[in-house]
Amino acid sequence: MSTAEFRRHGYALVDWIADYLDTVEQKPVRSEVSPGAIRALIPEHAPEEPEAFADIMADLDRVVMPGITHWQSPNWFAYFPTNSSPPSVLAELAAAGLGVQGMIWSTSPAATEIEAVVLDWLVDLLGLPETWKMTGPGGGVIQMSASDSTHTALVVARHTRNVPIDQQVVYASNQAHSSIEKGA
Structure with a gap:
């Protein structure tokens, strides 16, 4: 074309x-x-x-x-x-149109730095501690969807404790996002 x-x-x-x-x-x-x-x-x-x-x-x-x-x-x-x-x-x-691959700074400095600034804005808007900012020991990554966010949270929860997976439990109501049951 x-x-x-x-x-x-x-x-x-x-x-x-x-x-x-x-x-x-x-x-x-x-x-x-x-x-x-x-x-x-x-x-x-x-x-x-x-x-x-x-x-x-x-x-x-x-x-x-x-x-x-x-x-x-x-x-x-x-x-x-x-x-x-x-x-x-x-x-x-x-x-x-730009075909941005913002996975790490060298693949797209603009996308990576804009993401960091937006995450810092969210820290301020939500009243979270300054340590959650990208300039501190915290930081984060913008996820593509609620499903990706839920999956990431569940993976982190699984690996933060040394508990066998068959002994782990996720509590959620019937109003929870569908990805919770899928990811658990």
Whole structure:
């Protein structure tokens, strides 16, 4: 894809997302398809040739949208609040476009240092001790999701004590995130 095509397709996709956000309140919050309905719309075998971008855009409406639970709807009240906003979508676009691999400082000084500053801001906002800051003995890592955060916490808990795994217990209510049962 040339950069000219990238621009043209990018504008089309941003317009599609904006149109979606403008109309999401009018859509049923939960998908109305039955299990297997989306799979039935997808070819059994992977394509051997690339699809035209217009066909991919059409598939968003024909294949993807019928199976979407509309988390962005103002009528959505399940699990937790929306996980996206127009500014965050643009930030994701910038991050994806840069192809940042921020695992250590040398792979992306900008991502690593911004992460450290944001974590320090969180320490301040939450009123945590200064020792939790990146400039102290504390620090941390921004996790990608609630599931990743839960998994990390459970792994740390498992390895902090010298207790056989079959003797460890996790207590959680039936309102806990689904990743707790999976990770425990």
